[in-house]
Amino acid sequence: MNKTIFVLNGPNLNLLGEREPSVYGTTTLADIRKRCLARANELRFDVDFRQTNFEGELVESVHQARKEACGIIINPAAYSFTSIALLDALKTFDPPKIELHISNVHARESIYHKSLISRVATGIIIGLGAAGYELAIQAMAGMVGRD
Numbered sequence: 001m002n003k004t005i006f007v008l009n010g011p012n013l014n015l016l017g018e019r020e021p022s023v024y025g026t027t028t029l030a031d032i033r034k035r036c037l038a039r040a041n042e043l044r045f046d047v048d049f050r051q052t053n054f055e056g057e058l059v060e061s062v063h064q065a066r067k068e069a070c071g072i073i074i075n076p077a078a079y080s081f082t083s084i085a086l087l088d089a090l091k092t093f094d095p096p097k098i099e100l101h102i103s104n105v106h107a108r109e110s111i112y113h114k115s116l117i118s119r120v121a122t123g124i125i126i127g128l129g130a131a132g133y134e135l136a137i138q139a140m141a142g143m144v145g146r147d
Helices: 029-042 055-068 077-081 084-091 131-144
Strands: 004-009 046-051 071-075 097-101 123-126
Touching (some): 004 055, 029 131, 055 071, 055 084, 071 131, 123 131
Parallel strands (some): 004 046, 004 071
16 A cells, blocks of 8 residues: 655645744744654655645646555645635545645635535544644544555
8 A cells, every 4th residue: 555645735835934823823834844744654654745836736746646645635725715626636536635724714704614625525624723734644544544
């Protein structure tokens, strides 16, 4: 069994720690990456951690995951609410998919309340801050098994 989990991050997440710290906290994406790698290592999984501000690159990453990953954890950021292309790409990926949002999108403006990606997610983690990534790694490991 392939033991690589793809962790995909959408637009503006490269600015974590700087952008709206009252909403997203002060943890950087580099810190989140380190924590994901450490947690996955404890669980005997590999992580392919990526961030892009471009929709097509996220779609390409999902296509690559079809051949290389046992699961996808995705924080699509703004593309959650707008990207039919990303939704369609994720539909082609059969293993588990976890949608993740650092902030509680349901406590924010109404434009953030309806995610297209949730339709195809196996599970969703919302509003638990940067710690949500480690929880997603743990959950994914449980869903796909260790052997």
